[in-house]
Amino acid sequence: MDVTFGFLLLFVATFLVAGLVKGVTGMGLPTVAVGMLGSAVSPVTAAAMLVIPSLVTNVWQLLNGPSLGALLRRLWPMMLAILLGTVASTALLVEGDSRWSGMALGGALVAYAAYALLSPSTSVPGRWERPLAPLVGLVTGVLTGATGVFTLPAVPWLQSLRLPRDVLVQALGLAFTVSTVALALGLGRLGEFRLGQLGWSTAGIVPALVGMALGQAVRSRISQQRFRQFFLAFLILLGLELAIRALL
Template identity: 60%
Template sequence: MPEISLASFVALSATFLAAGWVKGVTGMGLPTVAMGVLGAWLSPVVAASLLLIPSFVTNLWQMLAGPAAPRLWRRLWPMMAGIVLGTTLGAGLLVRADAAWSAAALGTALIAYACCALAMPRLSIAPRAERWLSPVAGALTGGITGVTGVFVIPAVPFLQSLNLEKDELVQALGLSFTVSTLAMAAGLLSHGALRMGQLGLSAYAILPALAGMWLGQRVRHRIAPKTFRLCFLLFLLLLGIELVSRPWR
């Protein structure tokens, strides 16, 4: 691992502990929280690199925690293909763009996600529409992932609109996030943006992320879901506003 100050090491550990805790409570949010917080003090491309291994491990765990994974893969493969294509193409912008403007793009994605989750009712997509919307949603998600490192828009609202059972939805989110993480790794690697030192820190981040998930799962039933969700989304909204304001300071 590269040399890193004690303060940065503690901040990195605390970020992934908090992000894992959110994921343990809600089943999602680790990449969003980690990218948002890391993006406040690191360039988005470095933040995305640090996110790769803990995101892959936790989402693979989530994807495989049930019997529905093969069935979901057969149903959602067009979306996954769109994610791979959009992410690998969009990653070049994340690598080449000015750090301040990349942070602003990340902030815009966080604001959009928070506003959609707070204001939009949950939709329902008919099976006939799903056939053509699936690759479109995947490509849009991939493009936004490649540019910002955040892979929730529009994947999360799209998957929520498919009327999946609760456990199936959790696994579907795990599948989408796992594919997005692998596609992001491929995109960064193809543009020469991955460094061994970053991967070393990313591997270390598995520990606080898994500890946070364990803590989150233990307290999941002790927190009012609506209250936690509201606080979480307001936090993302404020963080997004701070990131968007950077190029104008």
């Protein structure tokens, strides 16, 4: 890969912006990073570059919350399924054409977020959570392995549990931490996470953390209702970005 001053600027700006978005909404770093870097490197290379910044920011998000123990006890079946599904399906990202899956992901995300904005009472009945959580995790893992994006259906599922704002952000941090580790294991198993990419991935930590700190400062100044609206609006933007990118 040729390294130019323009690419260095793009690299720093990518992780600064992606960290800012993640700090506000609790998500979006992989999608923003892959989208911005996609003009300069392949999707597989972009996915490898974001592994360490994604892991570090996810762990920070996971630990910087009020309910880690309770979340682990509640969500572990889903997390285990995400891990297994991602590792098993990473070959689809390396060997397959992810355009159509990206378009489907984007369309589903837009549809869900638009519906949730119009129907604020959307929630998962308590009796359904335990039996459905492993299935949600497995589908999330397969889609993560196939596309490098950790969004569906885990994010809508967690949002539909009606968790308080800070607990939701922490739950997203848990899901994304597991997804990042699983994606790194899958890429490493296939020989796609190389030493050179490890260096680039490490270099993305500082701008990602700076952006995330700025985003967290913004999030602390908005109300619960405004956060929900912003969160769902951002899901629509992510979905549109995924769908449009698949068409280009």
